[in-house]
Amino acid sequence: MIIAFKFLIRLISRLIPKSDLLIVSTFPDYDDTTRSLLSAVSESKFHTTFLVSEPEAAPSWVDSDDVALVRRNSVKGIWLFLRARVIIVTHGLYKFLPTTEKQVLCNVWHGMPIKKIGAYLPNWYPGKNAFDLTIAHSDLFRDIMAKSFDLPKSSVLRLFHPRLDQCCRTSHLRVEEIFSEARYLCLWLPTYRRSVRYDLRSDGDEDKASVNQPEQLKKLNALFKSSDTICIIKSHPNAPPLDLEEYSNIVCMTDSELLEANISLYQLLGICRLLITDLSSIYFDAVSVSKQTLLYCPDLNEYMKSRGIIDESYEIIRGKVITDFESLYEEVRSALCFDAGVISAFRQIERGDEKIGRYDGNATEKLLRRLGVLHRQSSL
Numbered sequence: 001m002i003i004a005f006k007f008l009i010r011l012i013s014r015l016i017p018k019s020d021l022l023i024v025s026t027f028p029d030y031d032d033t034t035r036s037l038l039s040a041v042s043e044s045k046f047h048t049t050f051l052v053s054e055p056e057a058a059p060s061w062v063d064s065d066d067v068a069l070v071r072r073n074s075v076k077g078i079w080l081f082l083r084a085r086v087i088i089v090t091h092g093l094y095k096f097l098p099t100t101e102k103q104v105l106c107n108v109w110h111g112m113p114i115k116k117i118g119a120y121l122p123n124w125y126p127g128k129n130a131f132d133l134t135i136a137h138s139d140l141f142r143d144i145m146a147k148s149f150d151l152p153k154s155s156v157l158r159l160f161h162p163r164l165d166q167c168c169r170t171s172h173l174r175v176e177e178i179f180s181e182a183r184y185l186c187l188w189l190p191t192y193r194r195s196v197r198y199d200l201r202s203d204g205d206e207d208k209a210s211v212n213q214p215e216q217l218k219k220l221n222a223l224f225k226s227s228d229t230i231c232i233i234k235s236h237p238n239a240p241p242l243d244l245e246e247y248s249n250i251v252c253m254t255d256s257e258l259l260e261a262n263i264s265l266y267q268l269l270g271i272c273r274l275l276i277t278d279l280s281s282i283y284f285d286a287v288s289v290s291k292q293t294l295l296y297c298p299d300l301n302e303y304m305k306s307r308g309i310i311d312e313s314y315e316i317i318r319g320k321v322i323t324d325f326e327s328l329y330e331e332v333r334s335a336l337c338f339d340a341g342v343i344s345a346f347r348q349i350e351r352g353d354e355k356i357g358r359y360d361g362n363a364t365e366k367l368l369r370r371l372g373v374l375h376r377q378s379s380l
Contacts, residue, residue, distance in 0.1 A: 032163035111281025120149035137357030170270030204303035
């Protein structure tokens with residue numbers, strides 16, 4: 001039945017004329033991917049539509065003259081999907097609607113993975129995440145992404161993620177103008193242990209990995225205060241909301257609060273002095289743009305047993321993961337208090353090597369050229 005339904009939909013879709021329409025669907029809505037794409041498509045003949053869950057929640061940087069906002073779960077959204085020549089997503093979109101040979105669906109995903117995704121997971125099956133193209137930051141990750149989604153290597157474009165453009169265009173931003181009580185920014189981005197949306201699952205040890213450890217946070221808060229630093233803890237969109245005590249120099253922010261403040265996650269990454277994360281793909285983004293980065297994963301063994309790690313990715317970070325709080329504290333103190341001396345094995349600030357990739361600018365423009373949205377300089 002499913003095969004017959006998809007065949008019928010594909011047949012109908014082939015009969016629907018395609019137009020110079022670019023569809024963009026990201027999770028969360030209005031993330032750095034959409035922000036980067038919107039700044040680039042103004043030079044294109046393509047009309048752009050963002051498929052979003054809440055059109056009325058559009059931030060101030062979204063100009064209705066440049067982009068149409070359409071509710072994702074709507075008949076109009078499906079109709080536009082069927083008419084579009086180019087579709088860019090960060091997650092799945094209308095999996096019951098296959099694209100035709102007159103369309104291209106590019107999943108820019110949401111980073112180069114450390115944890116297992118796609119075909120690395122036991123519950124994956126061919127076609128579960130069907131799309132035509134994806135991207136990778138290096139040849140190593142081209143192999144990983146091709147294997148993850150059962151794609152030929154030729155369908156994995158050697159490109160950086162568009163959101164990195166937002167990270168590297170922050171010269172006009174100052175921490176003290178956004179957070180008046182501090183001069184420096186530490187960004188703490190834990191990935192989820194228990195997901196509450198999309199792929200519902202539990203990984204690792206939620207209690208052990210939780211950032212909500214009052215005694216630890218009090219000690220870190222004193223350190224942040226003494227080093228004139230504000231620490232923003234931004235929970236993963238799939239995770240339950242954090243409920244922290246009030247601290248002078250530690251603030252918890254959600255995606256919606258970032259939108260209200262008219263600042264994006266990757267803009268914060270661009271101006272932060274230090275990033276703390278665990279097994280999030282943002283690690284590879286940060287290293288590719290030379291950000292001081294600490295990997296802190298107190299439930300590393302439990303996470304590796306439950307979710308699992310991609311061996312090729314883990315080889316890059318092996319020996320660089322902090323698993324105890326005291327070591328984390330010392331590394332944060334060294335990074336924020338301008339200690340002279342050699343950078344430890346834990347704190348990474350070198351530019352990405354050939355395995356990780358080195359961000360080389362204008363990632364959004366390069367992607368849109370490869371997809372034919374901007375004037376082509378090379379073929380797919």
